[in-house]
Amino acid sequence: MTKNAVSTGVIDSWDDAKGFGFIQIPSQKQQVFLHISAFTHQGKRPQAGNRVQFCLAKDKQGKWRADKVRLLGGGATKASRKISGSPNRLSIAIALSFIAALSIGYTLQHFPLWLFLYFISASLVTFIAYGWDKRSARNNRWRVSEFKLHLLSLAGGWPGALLAQQWLRHKSAKGRFKFILWLTISANLALIYLIHRPELNTLLN
Incomplete structure (x- = not known):
């Protein structure tokens, strides 16, 4: 990137209520911050x-x-997306319900303490990773790769991922990312189910 250089790009995300968004420049990984006051x-x-x-x-x-931004002709592209102003309450409910279920399961001695602490820790790390990535995107710094974010979710940090998506409004509008995230959630829940099946526990013991 060169200062004062004239460039063209596509508004990748836009929050009309707050008057800001980000421009995606073709062939560039980093995005450029855009404020409504920059329009000529x-x-x-x-x-x-x-x-x-x-x-x-x-x-x-x-x-x-x-x-010195100006709109070009041609209208919105098919790849457009808009920053949603309202969080997905279902995602938040699923994440909080899972944490609550683990807490109740530990209280009733259905789950060991380490499992409860593990998911809390993994969720916290994942939430921080989402926050770091969003801050890096705004500051044009090195990002946390989507692969690493999905790996954290697969490892048990998916409640933190769901909460970060909605509370931080990050990675909440990318359909492909959300699809893979739900695949990691399904895989993680399936693994938990298999580990805690009574017949499997009998074999292991």
């Missing part, structure tokens, strides 16, 4: 999927942002 003409409200032309600039903290 504010007649038409931007939306996810709009093609834009802009100049690269840096703010007082030395972070990349878009400046």
Whole structure:
């Protein structure tokens, strides 16, 4: 990236209520922060999927942002997505219900303490990883790969992943990512079921 260079890209995500989003530049992994005040003409409200032309600039903290932005013709692309303003209550309910079930299971001595602490710790680590990745995206720094995020979910941190998606509003609009996340959740729950099947425990003992 070069300061003051004229570039074109697509608004990958946009929160119209807060007036900010991120621009995805073709062939670039990093995204550029976009604020509504950067538009030279504010007649038409931007939306996810709009093609834009802009100049690269840096703010007082030395972070990349878009400046002198103008909308290009052609409308929204098929790859557009919008930052949702309301969290998915079902995902939050599933994550919290699972943690509550583990807590109740431990209280009733159905689950050992280490299993409860393991999922709490894994969820906390995963939640922090999502938060770190979102902050890195805004600051144009090295990101946490989606593979690592899915690996954390598969390892038992998926309640933290669900909560981070909704509370931090990160990775909550990418259909492919969410599909793989639910696959990791299913695999993790299936593993727990197999480990705690009475007949399997009898064989192991």
